[in-house]
Amino acid sequence: xxxxxxxxxxxxxxxxxxxxxxxxxxxxxxxxxxxxxxxxxxxxxxxxxxxxxxxxxxxxxxxxxxxxxxxxxxxxxxxxxxxxxxxxxxxxxxxxxxxxxxxxxxxxxxxxxxxxxxxxxxxxxxxxxxxxxxxxxxxxxxxxxxxxxxxxxxxxxxxxxxxxxxxxxxxxxxxxxxxxxxxxxxxxxxxxxxxxxxxxxxxxxxxxxxxxxxxxxxxxxxxxxxxxx
Ligand code: BMP
Numbered sequence: 001x002x003x004x005x006x007x008x009x010x011x012x013x014x015x016x017x018x019x020x021x022x023x024x025x026x027x028x029x030x031x032x033x034x035x036x037x038x039x040x041x042x043x044x045x046x047x048x049x050x051x052x053x054x055x056x057x058x059x060x061x062x063x064x065x066x067x068x069x070x071x072x073x074x075x076x077x078x079x080x081x082x083x084x085x086x087x088x089x090x091x092x093x094x095x096x097x098x099x100x101x102x103x104x105x106x107x108x109x110x111x112x113x114x115x116x117x118x119x120x121x122x123x124x125x126x127x128x129x130x131x132x133x134x135x136x137x138x139x140x141x142x143x144x145x146x147x148x149x150x151x152x153x154x155x156x157x158x159x160x161x162x163x164x165x166x167x168x169x170x171x172x173x174x175x176x177x178x179x180x181x182x183x184x185x186x187x188x189x190x191x192x193x194x195x196x197x198x199x200x201x202x203x204x205x206x207x208x209x210x211x212x213x214x215x216x217x218x219x220x221x222x223x224x225x226x227x228x229x
Contacts, residue, residue, distance in 0.1 A: 004213045005186060005220075007062065007171060009036045009196030018045045018052070026056045027206045028199075031213065033192050034060030034086070047081045054084040062087040066117060068094050071102025078107070087113035089149060092136040093129070100143045115147030116140050119157045121174030130157065137164045147171050147191075152180040155188035162189030177201075182212040183219040 008028060010021050025035060035057070037050055042065070045052075054061060063081055067074045067090035078088050090103055100116065107114050118136040119129050129136065140148055145168070150161045152174035161170055169192065172185035176198025185193050195212065202208035 004031060004033050004209075005192050005216050006032045006199070006209060006212055007034045007036050007060070007192050007194045008032050008199055008209070009038065009064075009173070009194055010200065011038055011040045011196050012044045013040075014044075016044070018049055021045075021049075021200075022053060022056060024200055024205050025053045028209055029057035029059055031206070031209055032059055034062055036062045036064050036089075036194055036196075037085075038064045042081075047084070050081050050084045060086045062089060062113075062115070064089040066091055067103065069099070071099050074099070074103045075106045078103070078112075082110055082112060085112060087115060087146065089115045089117065092116040092118045092139050092143075092148075093132070096139055096142045100139065100145075104143050104145060113146035114143070115149055115169075115171055116143060116145045117149040118161060119150045119154070121151035121153045121178055125151065125154075130154075133157065133160065134164075137161065140165060140168070149173065149194075150190070152185035152188075152190065152193060153178060155184060158185060158188040158190050183215045186216060186219050187223070 012021055041049060061084060063085045090100060094100060104114050118140060119125050119133060147169040148161055148165055149171045150158045152172040158170060158172060170190040171192045171194055172190035173194040174180050175182055175185060175193045175195045199205050199208045
């Protein structure tokens with residue numbers, strides 16, 4: 001059973017064996033909110049890699065291709081792995097009609113969650129995304145997805161997204177290797193921290209996760225949130 005506020009990003013390097021990642025999925029299963037599979041994973045191991053991982057763990061699986069296409073093609077893309085996932089991530093800047101509306105309708109019809117990127121963790125997000133955050137949140141409000149992706153690296157953006165979209169789960173990347181301390185994004189209003197290398201490249205990934213989960217428990221306790229769900 002899933003627990004905690006960490007979504008572990010599984011991002012293999014070129015030539016790494018699938019077994020390394022399957023071992024992480026089995027060891028961490030039950031102690032995380034979920035796992036995120038991105039392009040590196042899909043290109044290395046294909047949909048089969050996700051299918052095999054699903055056989056090991058029932059936690060929330062999110063496929064993150066940061067989709068940014070016309071609706072029909074996004075639907076065609078996600079239909080290839082839809083049986084093995086609980087959520088997918090798409091960009092918000094593609095807008096509603098002809099894109100996110102079609103994707104959301106399809107995902108609703110099969111019971112899979114959608115999360116939309118409204119801001120990113122790197123500095124270049126300021127160039128286009130952040131100066132248009134109100135417009136992106138307007139799109140998000142039309143789509144009403146399950147989740148929004150906003151950066152742990154800029155807590156004021158998380159706070160802003162929290163205030164403008166109280167209905168959304170906020171998923172925050174940028175913790176660990178990108179410089180943010182575990183728990184800071186939760187403090188700012190995020191529901192989940194997306195964490196990759198700080199866990200998957202640690203000498204003992206399970207220990208690294210447990211340390212972060214303890215930190216999260218403390219922070220959520222201090223915020224009056226009774227337990228990690
Ligand atoms: P790491 O914790 O190792 O830096 O990994 C971060 C993960 O979050 C990666 O999978 C990356 O694709 C993703 N991510 C990000 O870093 N910034 C964003 O704005 C959006 C992301 O999905």
